[in-house]
Amino acid sequence: MYINGIGLVDAKAELNISGMRRAGRFAKLAVAAATAAVKDSSLSLSGTETGIILATAFGPHATTFEFLDNILTYSEKEVSPTLFSHSVHNAAAFYVAAALNATGPTLSVTDFYHPFYQALSLARFWLKTGMCKEVLVGKSEESGKVMSDIVMVSSRPEVTIQEGALFILLGTQDNAKPYRHQFIDSPFEEKDMAKVANSLRL
């Protein structure tokens, strides 16, 4: 398994992406990072056999709270369907797929602690078993006043929110620039994943 491209987008990023007029920041971060990873690789994607796995801890929470604002401000019949449909965790992965014309398997996964590791492990299996030719594996997180406030007051201090997005383009061949990390094909080990994630500045 090889990392053929990396796209990293941080909180300061200006995100002007065409075709995403209704999307919130969470989805835009994901699309920016995914397209950056593909560009970084200089490869063309197969499209039909391109998988996507997007991991996140909190998803598009800012949009969820905007939708709750709608419910409180307007009547139940006057809430925005656009906000609602963009408040679900997997809307971002849809935008990534649409931006790259990727019609392979697309999965969004969520965990408050280590969402990226599981995604990475699964991506390797997808490639090993031929479910797809290449996989974009990523993590996206957006900041937001409400979620930051309430998480800080909660009794779970180990949970944090850090805005940014990362995608890597994983493939079975070293088709692009060699990176400082190759995957050695061994059973999933949490400490190996931690090493990779640390070096990718996750």
Place this chain on the structure above:
Amino acid sequence: MSNDPQLETIRKKLKELLVSQLSLENIKPEEIKDDEILFGEGLGLDSLDAVEIVVLLQRNFGLEIKDMNQGKKIFQSLDTLAKYVYENTKK
């Protein structure tokens, strides 16, 4: 009827609402033609925009679209939309 100032006010308001509520990019309200086609071509809106317009009409004009088949006819163009609002809100 087309010179009725109330209809003109409605048209203007609809144009502003469409741009802001649907987050339309690269177009200002005043650039939308009075008879602009809304779906497919023209503004190129889609099914999600259609249900958003239903909410927009409810919030801003108190009008309820009972089902989307009714909506299809009303939403054909800015002209049909404006006339629908005009017909259903004039005193």
Place this chain on the structure above:
Amino acid sequence: MKDIVVTGMGAICAAGKNIPAILQSFIQEERNPQIPALFKTGLAYPLFEVKDFYAQNNEMRTIALLRHALGEALSSAGAYDRLKERRVGVVIGTTIACQMNDIDFYRNYKEGNDPDYTQVDRFLDSNPAYAVKTMLALNGPAMTVANACSSGTDALGVALSWLKNDLCDMVICGGADELNHVPYCGFGSLSVTSGEPCRPFDRDRKGLNLGEGAGIVILEKRSSNDSQIVLADYASYADAYHLTAPKPGGENLKRAIYKVLKNSGVKPEDIAFVNAHGTSTRDNDKVEGQVLRDIFGETLKFHSTKSYTGHTLGAAGGLEAVFACLGLREGWIAKNLGFENIDPEIGIAPVRSKSSVNGRYALSTSLAFGGNNSVLLFKIG
């Protein structure tokens, strides 16, 4: 490569709080969607609530439903004792549990009204896979799938990957979702909900009814030659077309169905039945119905069990996997309630009465917002 078999199942939904009760509802052809009792609302879309079911100790309702179905699944697998000695993974699909959909909390927070912050702790404790891992002190991977309406089906796909790649010896998988005021408003605003009980695939269908529940399947490598239900394959393809509408023509659903058939050397006529996604929306049923017609023809036996459970979102794939397994095991599938007239745009009809099924293979299909098309192939033998 050993078969991956279903060693246990558990389910809870409006049709019943366990599998025997649900089968009874199927046999009696009973359903009773009603306007919500779980929360106050001025909207009048009927829902499929699980009646007389209450979460305890501030547990999120989704987790309580999950816990309930999990108990039945583990008992039926005789698995409690085996949990410690094996590498046990858990993968659960959901949509509600991963969002802070607590209107009362949010209102109090906004108004500076001393909001109850234990609700935030509850939210942070309610990642379903993580909750199960903690409940049972499991030692394997835990993953929560948030893929909208195909989450449960996709969770079984992940479980299959883990087992085939020898990451686990056993996987607890499926989906869970509660009824909640927030998505109730949301789906209403999308104009996809019906003011009457749903009518999957019917010519005059008006939309979906939301539901709640949990469907859990225990998967392990086959260890005996007795006849068992095998999870033979999984495939999923994305439309990359539109966030809320399926791609007309359903080409990616077709790809997924053809892939699982081809991988297992199964012909369309070998399929005993299909448990369809069948939400009863104009769009879904048209696209899905046309695909089933094109691949299987009008002799196909298929149904939507959402006519008994409502659309349970993240739980749907888990529940429907259980129902597909039951169909193979019992040799019959339930009448598709609400269906009267063929939709000329679809051209085929689901089963109009309880129907015996013959054949070793069954499919469960799921189509999700965001454009996922996911398929599971089950086999008995």
